[in-house]
Amino acid sequence: MKLSNISVIKDLLGRHGFTFSKALGQNFLINPTVCPRMAEEGGAAPGVGVIEIGAGIGVLTAELAQRAEKVLCIEIDSRLLPILDETLGEYNNIKIINEDVLKVDLPALIAQEFPGMEVVVCANLPYYITSPILMDLLEQRLPIRSITVMVQKEAAQRICAPLGSREVGAVTVAVRYFSEPKVLFQVSRGSFLPAPDVDSTVIRLDVHQEPPVSVPDETLFFQVVRGAFSQRRKTVSNSLSSALSLPKAAVNQILEAAGVPLTARPEQLSMEEFAALSTAVGNWKKAANRE
Structure with a gap:
């Protein structure tokens, strides 16, 4: 079954009485070159297990199954299950579970x-x-090697932005703490049915064995990162003072201890400076509690 052919897709969906859900953000790929490339560059190969999130009508799932040892697909929309039974029936190395990926026990x-x-x-x-x-x-x-995903083009630019560039946000720093992100290729909006209002990008996050910096308190580290970017146009000093409810004088002391200039903006900071900043915040809080 040619799952990238619009008339085949419309016939398939019509027979099953399926309508697209805006709430679930459903757009099905009709560009035949995208999924084979995603499967290849995503590392699907003999001896490799693949987790797919959201199968749609199974276009990417089929490409993964042709290359990988086994594919576990987590699909939230139960209306797609009978369609997937039909489109993926020839494969014996696919398991589909009808769950929300954010609620399932992945380990x-x-x-x-x-x-x-x-x-x-x-x-x-x-x-x-x-x-x-x-x-x-x-x-x-x-225990995964990488995450290859298609995301909105703007999201990809932010996630993969080099630290120190203007596109950097809290998510950039968080993603780089856990992985090395890389842009693989672009996908135009015309590659989907229905066509979304934006273009897409396929990215891969190669997961670190160990984070690139050592921090004594990860929760505080991410709190500091989010706080620093909470008011993007302001300096780190102003943003942190407001986000962490700290006196301005204390924040200035913290920045000095971390070796971060008082005039610095969050997108200018390196991973090492964010780590130093979170360590300095932790030290300041300990000292304040002792007084």
């Missing part, structure tokens, strides 16, 4: 479904929930 699933295998994630993510899913996958420190 248990990986241990159960992929014993002894290298594991990668490959997915065409709904745009409205890109960051929560990526951060959930990274923060759980799953």
Whole structure:
């Protein structure tokens, strides 16, 4: 079944009485070159287990199944299950579970479904929930090698922005703490049915074995990163004072201890400076508590 052919897709969806859900951000790929390339560059290969999030009608799933040892697909929309039974019926190395990826026990699933295998994630993510899913996958420190996802072009630019550039945001720093992000290729809006209002980009996050910086308190580190970017046009000093409810004088002391200029803006800071900043905030809080 040619799943990138519009008339085949419309016939398939019509027979199953399926209508697109705006709430779930559903757009199905009709460009035949995208999914094979995603599967290849996403690391699907013999001996590798792949987790796919959101199968749609199975276009990417089929490409993954042709290359990987096994594909575990997590699909939230139960209306797609009978369609997937039809489109993926010829493959015996696919398992589909009807769950919300943000609620499923991924460490248990990986241990159960992929014993002894290298594991990668490959997915065409709904745009409205890109960051929560990526951060959930990274923060759980799953035993995975990489995450290859198609995201909105602007989101890709922010996630993959080099530290020190204007596009950097809190998500850039968070993603780089856990992984090395890389832009793979662009996908135009005309590659989808229905066509979205934006272009897309496929990116891959190669997961670090160890973070690039050492911090005594990860929760505080991310709090400081989010706080620093909470008022993008302001200096780190102003943003942190307001976000962490700290006196201005204390924040200036913290910046000095961390070796960060008082005039610095958050997008100018390196990973090492964010680490030093969070350590200095922790030290200041300990000292304040002792007084």
